Amino acid sequence: MAELDLEPRELTTLAALREEARTCRRCPLYQNATQTVFGEGPEHAPMMLVGEQPGDQEDLQGHPFVGPAGKVLDRALAEAGIDRKHIYLTNAVKHFKNEPRGKRRLHKRPNAYEVSRCKWWLDGELELVNPKLVVALGATAALALTGRAVSIGRERDKPVTFADGRAGIISTHPSAILRMRGDTEREAGLKSLVRDLSHAATRLAAKG
Numbered sequence: 001m002a003e004l005d006l007e008p009r010e011l012t013t014l015a016a017l018r019e020e021a022r023t024c025r026r027c028p029l030y031q032n033a034t035q036t037v038f039g040e041g042p043e044h045a046p047m048m049l050v051g052e053q054p055g056d057q058e059d060l061q062g063h064p065f066v067g068p069a070g071k072v073l074d075r076a077l078a079e080a081g082i083d084r085k086h087i088y089l090t091n092a093v094k095h096f097k098n099e100p101r102g103k104r105r106l107h108k109r110p111n112a113y114e115v116s117r118c119k120w121w122l123d124g125e126l127e128l129v130n131p132k133l134v135v136a137l138g139a140t141a142a143l144a145l146t147g148r149a150v151s152i153g154r155e156r157d158k159p160v161t162f163a164d165g166r167a168g169i170i171s172t173h174p175s176a177i178l179r180m181r182g183d184t185e186r187e188a189g190l191k192s193l194v195r196d197l198s199h200a201a202t203r204l205a206a207k208g
Contacts, residue, residue: 014043017124021094027117029095029110034059039090039125047204048088048131049073050122052140052173053110059096064089065174072174073137076190080197088129092144093118115144126164133204134166135197138173157196159203169203171196 011017018038024030037054040063057067065073077084092115098105110118122144126134136142142150145162155170162168177189 014128021121027114029097033095035062036094041088045088046132049135050141051091051137053091053093054096069175072177076193079194092141119144132207134168135200136170142170169200
């Protein structure tokens, strides 16, 4: 079990951090989850994408962004010319917060306490990967990275400096696109996400 006073920097590799996170009990969310879903990608990826939390499929498979929202993200990344294998993907919260309802598990948004407790792991990932650019996908990721509540509509696709001094942008979470009504609205949502990711890639390239 992860000791609460252990600093992420004491774990000097992503593999060690991932193994430590496997038995995390820093908040109660592990109780209704199948497993910890840690981030994945190259150890020194130049770009990191941070989502909200694992969904049902991510919780079952143990990998980030492999469910319906992951398929939307894959399409957006491809259209933006970004190779998923070259970026680091993770979530602000590493356990699936859900409410059992019969045979289904209904998604519930993590609260500020849960986000703050799990920030310990995200800080470790940020330190070890050390990306040049970070993309916050959705309000929960933006809260974790900025330390404040964020309006996605007002702040998306604008250059931002996160609380730890890293450069990045804020965009919508792909799951929000899935919740949009009608094909026309969903296609517009996808185009906006593609635009944001394209701008992120441009800003990354400008950094060298």
